[in-house]
Amino acid sequence: MVASPFGPRCRLHRCATEFSAAWKKTARETGREYLSVKLDDPSFPAPIYASLVDAEDGSSHNLIWSRRNGH
Template sequence: MVASRGTKEDTNMATIGNFTASGNGFVGSVKTLALGTVKTKIVPAERSSEKAPDYRIFAGANIEFGAMWKKKSQDTGREYHSVKLDDPSFPAPIYATLVEVEGEEGFSLIWSRSNRD
């Protein structure tokens, strides 16, 4: 499920990651201009409050660079995951959505930025 924030003309979207389910988390990779391709694992987090993330995101073995929350679309009722990635090389955090790829086994990490210049 990818939530739309306007018409196709005013939103740019890009797949920046591909994942497969692994136990109760996910494994795959994230690719950005700043990071290149990074092997990534997403593991369940111990939640201390309702606002705490459901998952933590790690690059390589143990470098945490993001968090993920379970969400449900109000429009369709489908579940998806809201992702926030951050790294000192980024000018700002990256917000993305992890969605199941229809007709395939796997998930895509979709980044989008609204063009409201």
């Protein structure tokens, strides 16, 4: 099977359930590559959108996300 260039770079599963996918992106301002991540699970009130970026030390990564303030 050939992967689509528009499909996710990776998918995360727990047992047989997919709860996350990540797409490779490039920041317009800096040209740095990162993964755009969507975490979703029926137990979440809404999906969580995040960015997975290389850390400054070059040997790890940081997951950056924020929570909406909604009532």
